[in-house]
Amino acid sequence: MDTQDHNLKEPLEQEGLTVTQGVTTAVPEPPILEPEDDDVVPQQARAKRHVPEWFEVIWSNRKARVGLILLLFFILVAIFANVLAPYSPTDISFGPSQMPDSQHWLGTTQAGQDVFSQLIYGTRTSLIVGALGGGLATIIALVIGMVAGYMGGIVDEILSFFINLGLVVPALPLMVTVAAYSPVKGPTIIILVIGLTGWAWGARFKRSQVLTLRVRDYITSAQFAGDGTLRIVFREILPNMLSLTVLSYISAAIGAIGAEAGLEFLGVGDPSTISWGMMLYWANNGGAMITGQWAWLVAPGLALAAITSCLMLINFGVDALSNPQLREE
Amino acid sequence: MALLEVENLDVTYATKQRPPLFAVRNVNFELNAGEFVGLVGESGSGKSTLGNAILKLLLPPGRITAGSVRFEGKELTTLPDEELRQMRWRDFSTVFQSSMNSLNPVTRIEAQFQDVMAEKSDLSNSQIHDRIGELLQMVKIDPSFMRYYPHELSGGMKQRVALALALALKPKLVILDEPTTGLDVLVQKEIMHNLRTLQREQGFAVLLISHDLGTVLEVSDRVLVMYAGEMVEDAPTHGMLKHPIHPYTHGLLGSYADPAAEEVEISYIPGRPPDLTRVPKACPYAPRCPEAIPLCRQAKPQLLPMWDGKAACHVAQMQWNDEQHNHTRHSEEGPKLLDAAFSEATSHKAMKLEGEEVLRVENVSKTYQRRAGFKTTSMNAVNDVSFNLRSGKVTGLVGQSGSGKTTIARMITGTEYPTSGAIWFGETRVDKLKGRGIHNYRKHVQYVFQDPFSALNPVHTIQYLLMRPLMNYGKLNAAQARQKVRELLETVGLTPAEQFETKMAHQLSGGQRQRVVVARALAPDPDIIIADEPISMLDVSIRAEILQLLDKLVRERKIAMLYITHDLLSARLLSDEILVLNQGHVVEQGAAKTVIRQPTNEYTQLLLEAIPRLERPDHVRASYVPTAEPTKVQVDASPVSEE
Known part of the structure; x- marks a missing residue:
């Protein structure tokens, strides 16, 4: 018991407030009063450290550290793609279906584009789709889940009906159908499709979180203080479940990256997009397996695996934020 | 061995x-x-x-x-x-x-x-x-x-x-x-x-x-x-009761009293325990100790045998040594100690205000129905309860868990509706209020929660928490509200206010948090405060401190308070009137002193027996009385600033 309390009594940092606070409430309140930190000393210590507490917690987790470094690598690659890539990804001036050599590290495509350059530019699409698709799904999940959980009664019944509907409708066929029949093609429509089909699980998750938080005394206290419903939901409850929200955002981003690659591989994407999914699609269509161009097929596959794993690894660190017992001391 | x-x-x-x-x-x-x-x-x-x-x-x-x-x-x-x-x-x-x-x-x-x-x-x-x-x-x-x-x-x-x-x-x-x-x-x-x-x-x-x-x-x-991580006293029970050697033990003992005595008084230990990340080089209790001498702040006392036990205290040790040399005192006497106290006599109850009626509860009953299969069973949580709350007066609602205390509180705050009966707040029927009406009504009725650890949202600063009710009910703008927050913090004894307003709840001790909870309840300037076991989660040594604060606020601001508790001792100290509740029925009702000193109901007697009765020798009690008045004044002047 004392152990846990000790973990909880960290001097929290101003910058890191929101996230770390989620931690404080994610575990049961200490039942017995503990002496608090003395007023003077932690404040001095606080001034000395510049890294926010939440980052320190994630960074101290070895798996998350690896994940963060990898993610930083991918982000840098995406930003400096035009510098890093040796050729333009759409340049078709090279010989078709070349094997890897010193000119083209990963060979060329059937149409004569450089595979390595495509791989580098494809990072952009995956990261953007992950960030936006995951973000859209998380925002929809947050609003629906939190309102359903907090309001209860008939509002909850109706919203829960839609959540359940979203859960039972098979997502992949739905995504394929919507993406295939949409008048425009491209990453934007894929982000929308992913966002609109992928929120249900997150909504259910947040609804149950709110159900446990809304009976806390401080919520009743806010009601007595005259705060309105929206304010209570977003200012009193949301900050307390922020680390869990981040957790589900990362999961949603992983799902979005995977779904995007999947949809494009199935051929419902815009054929002119430069992305890992599209590379896989063309590699498959171009008979990479038959011509023995292993690098064309393996490289985007490995890149996808690497980016989803790095997000997974970061999730371990975020887990430690919401559950102090998982922290590596 | x-x-x-x-x-x-x-x-x-x-x-x-x-x-x-x-x-x-x-x-x-x-x-x-x-x-x-x-x-x-x-x-x-x-x-x-x-x-x-x-x-x-x-x-x-x-x-x-x-x-x-x-x-x-x-x-x-x-x-x-x-x-x-x-x-x-x-x-x-x-x-x-x-x-x-x-x-x-x-x-x-x-x-x-x-x-x-x-x-x-x-x-x-x-x-x-x-x-x-x-x-x-x-x-x-x-x-x-x-x-x-x-x-x-x-x-x-x-x-x-x-x-x-x-x-x-x-x-x-x-x-x-x-x-x-x-x-x-x-x-x-x-x-x-x-x-x-x-x-x-x-x-x-x-x-x-x-x-x-x-x-x-x-x-x-x-x-x-x-x-604070150290053993300060090790003594046989009978000896400790007669004369606690260490001032800390003495302070703890001060929290107990016989509620049925003619004069009831409990004391508290001001301040809070030290931070254990730095090992205290002197006596860790010295900053809170009323007896401390300069030596206590310089050297750490050893756990040494004295009287019939052992204690780690310079003052007690000196008294013991003196006694060994001079034989002026009997070993039965023990050290003389002082403390801060809260008693019925020093409370503001003595002011004898004639409070006007603020809230009237008339024959209220609450029945819960539960359906199991084809059978419906009903449970009477509250049965035909009537009482009223008067401004500047405290009504104690006493009973064990499940006696219906909290249900009554919920009906008064409008979160639950009575099955029958009526609750009148002035001309308003509380039990008929809905939506906006409840929102407006809550300006007048505020709540002090049992657990100060869960009643304050951990993500907000004290300032934000106190500004909300001011802005919602008082229609103040942010700057005015900030100004008012300082006044509120000072009212509940959290001084200097500047130091507290930027803090988060977890940076405060239990007693300080409970003061913030009280301040939040005071913010809309309510007519009624419902205090639901406000001291039961606090350390024994600081309970009297919070009781004293509640008492002072209620009397000064003419607030009507419903004090809910299972503890007859605190009910006796704080309340003017006591209702004893057993399974939803009021089994006893009357002036605090009468109910507790001459209980007519078996259940009241049971509750009384549940209170640890410590036989205290006379000299301990005697040391209180002359000091009670000056100590209290001093405590009022600088209530919580700990250091």
Whole structure:
């Protein structure tokens, strides 16, 4: 018991407030009063450290550290793609279906584009789709889940009906159908499709979180203080479940990256997009397996695996934020 | 050789990221076979850590960094885990506060006993069965209950099953860590009584860890007192009652009084325990100690024998030495000590205000209906209750859990509607209010929560928390509200306000948090405050402080208060009128003093008996009276600024 309390009594940092606070409430309140930190000393210590507490917690987790470094690598690659890539990804001036050599590290495509350059530019699409698709799904999940959980009664019944509907409708066929029949093609429509089909699980998750938080005394206290419903939901409850929200955002981003690659591989994407999914699609269509161009097929596959794993690894660190017992001391 | 010997034990919680916390420092004590010893201290004093260290149940990052623990001469700190496992339960066992939740919910009570007994004894199945029956009878549970699942038993019964489990293999030592905290007062009393009888019959040794000195003194032979990780007193119970040696023990004892006495007074210890990340080089209690002399702030006192026990206190030691040389005082007398106090006489009750009626509860009943299959059962939570709240007056609502106290509070605040009867707030029918009406009504009725740890949102600063009601009800703008927040903080004694407004709730101590909760309730300038067990989660040593604050505010601001509690002592001190509630019925109602001094109902008498009665010698009481008035004035002037 004392152990846990000790973990909880960290001097929290101003910058890191929101996230770390989620931690404080994610575990049961200490039942017995503990002496608090003395007023003077932690404040001095606080001034000395510049890294926010939440980052320190994630960074101290070895798996998350690896994940963060990898993610930083991918982000840098995406930003400096035009510098890093040796050729333009759409340049078709090279010989078709070349094997890897010193000119083209990963060979060329059937149409004569450089595979390595495509791989580098494809990072952009995956990261953007992950960030936006995951973000859209998380925002929809947050609003629906939190309102359903907090309001209860008939509002909850109706919203829960839609959540359940979203859960039972098979997502992949739905995504394929919507993406295939949409008048425009491209990453934007894929982000929308992913966002609109992928929120249900997150909504259910947040609804149950709110159900446990809304009976806390401080919520009743806010009601007595005259705060309105929206304010209570977003200012009193949301900050307390922020680390869990981040957790589900990362999961949603992983799902979005995977779904995007999947949809494009199935051929419902815009054929002119430069992305890992599209590379896989063309590699498959171009008979990479038959011509023995292993690098064309393996490289985007490995890149996808690497980016989803790095997000997974970061999730371990975020887990430690919401559950102090998982922290590596 | 003693059964358990603890020598120079140090326990430290050390993590990479923050400074190590020296939770237990240089603790020495012995426990003899068959002895019943209490271990008392405020929260954070290291008492539970010490208990876990003895059992080697410390979780990382907690570690024993020095010293030794010997059980029957065998060193436990270096014993391999497997050997330790053999000893656990057979030689020593434990019951925690949460032990009742450690029962496996999917197996029957009998199977939980069988698990332990099959593993650690050679009894046959039928012998085990008989023994389980015996064990259950020992803790006053009918053996037929062994076929039940844990959820079919009440909390008190589960805790008794946990106790029976701990005793299943006849251990020589049982460590009980807050075994009855959180249970109903009457149940607590029964379990402790039961435990004491069992211990006398079977002769096992007990180390009872508790924050509640009163309970411990009632059952123990000897009491150890810990403060800030150090052992400050080790004395036999009868001696401690007559003359507590250490000023801290004296302060703790001050929180107890006989509610049925002519004059009731309880005291508190101002200030808070030190930060244990820095080892105090002097007496850790010196900053809070009313007796402290310069030496106390310079050198650390040793735990030395004096009178009939041991204590670590320079002042007591000097008095003891003087006595040894001069023989001027009898050993019965003990040291003379002072403290801050709250009594009925010093409370503002004496002002005799004639309060006007603010809220009238008329023949209110509340029935809950539950449908199980085709049957509907109804439960009367509240039955035909009438009373009124008057401005500047406190009405005490007393009863054990399940007596309907909270239901009444919820009906008054408009969160629940009575089945019949009416609640009048002036000309408003509270029980007919809806939506916007309730919102407006809540400006007038505010709530002080039981648990200051969950009543303040951990993500907001104190300033934000206090600004909300001001902006919502007072229609102030942010700048005005900020100004008002400072006034509020000063009203509840959190001075200087600038220091507190930027803090988060977790940076404050329990008592300070409860003051913030009170300030928040005061913010809309309400007519009624409902205080639901406002002191039951606080450390014993600071309870009187919060009572004093509530008392002052209610009388000065002419607020009508409904004080909900199970504790007749605090009800006697704070309330003008008391209602005793039993299963939804008001069984007794009248002026506080009359109800408690001449109870006519059996149930009131039961509640009265549940209060630890400490026979205090006259000189302790005598030392209060002359100091009560000046101390109080001083406390009012600088209520909470601790340092």
